Amino acid sequence: MRITLSDLNTKDLATLVQRTITTSDLGKYAVISNHPLLSELKKVYTEYDAVYTKSTYSGKGTDVASADRDRDVSFRALKNFLDGYRKMPSLSNYQFAEDLYQIFKLYDLSLDKMSYSSQTAQMKKLIEDLEKPENIQKLNALSLLPAFNEMKSKQDVFEQIFAEQAGANANLRNMKSASSIRKDLEKALRSYINFITVMKDVTGWELFYADINELVKAAKNSTVADHEKK
Template identity: 35%
Template sequence: MNKLIIAFTQLIVKVLGNLAFRTIAISKKIGNEEVATNVLLKKVEEVYALYDKLILKPIYSGQGKIVVEKDLERDTSYNGLRRVIQGLARFNSEKGNAAKKLLEIYEITGSINGLDYADESEVIKKTIAHMKSEEYAASITKAGLTEELADLEQKQKVFQETYLAQITSNAELRRQGTASGLRRDLEMALRSYYAYVWAMKNYEPWNKLYSELAELIKAAKNTIGKPEKDLTNDEIELETKK
């Protein structure tokens, strides 16, 4: 019988996570208290929980991409509102005069061009606050821009919530250690557990567990050397056809 050994460092992030997840599931499926309460398995569970929460979940959710999308949406709303106000200000009418009044706000708050997410948020929040203030609210109404302001406010709110969620996730990851450090912890936990299962392979119920883990590791090995884009979902999930 071969030892339960695999080059963990050559596994992509998702495959390593699925290897840990399936290892835990297979061990629990054995239905033996000795296996279920094994201290090395408990360590795998503990580290995997962090790995899943701080590394896998952000990957699957595409959190970084969503932040960029929500930033673009609020920028489009902000710039669109400003262009409408600038356009209306060219007319000598009630709407035009209201727009001229609203242009004062942009002189106060400044531009969002070239700003990072945090500074841009401050400019947009101040712009919204001024437009809703007693001094300028009537001008928003006269210019017929109530809905447009509400759209900007909603877009800013959604962006802020998304951005704060990303910051919280990153901060939690820093508290727990780096992503590479957490990955090494998971690799070490799996390595130790596999070594124990192999050492106990001649005894019940470890012999059955050994056989199933050997198949799982074989499936993981089959992904090594393949570009992630070429891996099928079954390969990434370590699904084997029997």
């Protein structure tokens, strides 16, 4: 029972291991039941199955972009209102609008065009400044507290989703690479096949060896077929 496991593509290797485990677990062959080599093969295959189809990134990028757009909209709405209000001296409290607009200006009127991290840093400073008692009074006088609270809320949501994305991406990168785990799987499968081959002439092992040998032949044939297509 010979096969060069490194010649198998990802799918065929996974298929061979799956079929080998399934055949071993049928209950027909007591000789292999609960064998340590079978347990090791199952363990490594579980790790391999989780890794070889994994994404490089978490897929949360769309959620982050959406949350960023939401905070941009709330930022621009408040900024633009203050900009318009401050230009109309005939309106009561127009000076409050001017004062608050200058705070926006201090942290960059175009901060919504910045990178995620730069915008977050500036937004946090802007919000901290606007939360000072004297500025809260001005926002309240202009009936802008709801708009301000919405901007704060959108910023909080963005930070939460961004943190989730960063954590998920870090977890993915910390997983074993597919190439590394494949070597472990090949080693475990090779040890299992070699052991069965050694035991093939021992009473009780003949039929089990024959079944596994057929699986190995099928895997080898799939490799030959792949080469012929190229």
